Amino acid sequence: MKAIQEFTKGIIKENPVFVMALGLCPTLAVSTSIQNAIGMGAAATFVLVCSNIMISLLKNLIPSKVRIPCFILVIASFVTIVDMAMEAYVPPLHKSLGIFIPLIVVNCIILGRAEAFASKNGVFKSMLDGLGMGLGFMLAIMVIATIREILGVGTILDIRILPASYKPMIVAILPPGAFITIGLLMGLLNIIQNKKKSKAN
C-alpha cells in the first residue's frame, strides 16, 4: 500500500469513531463545545503519533508475551507528558477536559493501533497511520461537537450564528444529546454506504 493511503485511510474509510466504534467515551464526553473537541483531538493525535513511532522502533525488542503491558507503559508516558504540558500552557482547557486527559491511556484507538499496526510496520508508515487515525478521531469529535454546539448554544467557537431569538435546545449539550447525535450520524453514514453499494451493483 502506498504511504499516502496509510495516512488517508484513518480519516474517512476506516474512521476510528464512526466506522470502527472505538474511543467512544472521550468522543461523547468532550464534544460539548468545538474548543474542547479540538483540544482533545490534538492531545490524542500527539499521543497516537508518538506511541506509534516508539512502538514501531521497539517492536523487535518487546517479547510478544508481555507486549500489552509494554504498550500501555509507552502510551501512559506520553499521556503524562501531554497532561503536564496542557496543565502548564492551557490551564482552562486542561480543566474543562478534566479526567479525560489521563484517560487517553485507556482509549482503545491508541492501544488498537499499537497492536494492529505499529507493532508490525516500519517507523514512517506507523507515523502516518497514527497521524491519519488521530485526525480522523479529531474530525469525528468536531462533527459531533459542531452539531451539539449549534443546537445547544447557538454558536460556533463562541461566535453566535443563530439569531438571538433562537431558544437553545439545552438537551443537545447534556448527555442525552451526545448519544442521540452519534446514533443519528451513524445511521446517516449507513444510509450513504447502502446507497453507494446499491449503485455499484
Add this chain to the structure above:
Amino acid sequence: MDFSTLFIIIIGSIFINNFVIARFLGLCPYIGVSKKMDSALGMGMAVIFVMTMASTITWLIYTFFLNKATSIFGIDLTFLRTIAFILSIAVLVQFVEMVIKKAAPELYKALGIYLPLITTNCAVLGVSLLNINENYNFIESIVNGAAAGVGFTLVLVLMAGIRERLEYSKVPNSMKGMPISFIVAGCMALAFLGFSGMKF
C-alpha cells in the same frame, strides 16, 4: 465517619452521576457486551469486583507513595499517578484472574472472559482518578468504587433487557445495530436526567 456522606456518595454514583450515562465512562462494554442478559450480568459482576478492589489499591498507592504530604518517601510523585494507576490495575486484574481460576473455578467460568477486557475499561481508571480528585478518604473511596460498579451494572442490565426486545422489533435497515443502541442510550440518559433533580 458520617453515614449520610456515604449514602450521598452511593446515590450519587449509582443514579445522579451514573458512570456510563452521565459521565461517559465505560461505553465500550456498554455497547459491546449488552446484547445478552447473561453476559451483561457477568460483565457487571466482574466490574463491581474489580472497581472496588481498584479503588482500594489505587487510593493506598496514591496516599502512601505518590502524595507528598502523606507519602512514606516525602517526595512529590503525583505526576506518576496515571502510569502507577494503570499498571496497578493491570496487575490487579491479572492477579484476580489467577486467584479466581485457582480458588473458584465455577466463578472463573462465569467471569473469566470479561476480566481481561476490564483492564482497558476506562470506568476503572476513571473511578480511581475521581476518588483522588474528589479528595475521598479510604472508606469513601471503597464505597464510591463499589457504587460506581453497581451503577454500571444497573444500566448495562437495563440496556441488555431493552436490546433483547429490540431484536424482535421493526427497526429501519440503516439504524440496525449500533445506531439504534445509541438512540436507546440517549432515551435512557434522558430518563436518568430526572435524578439530577435529587440534590442533597
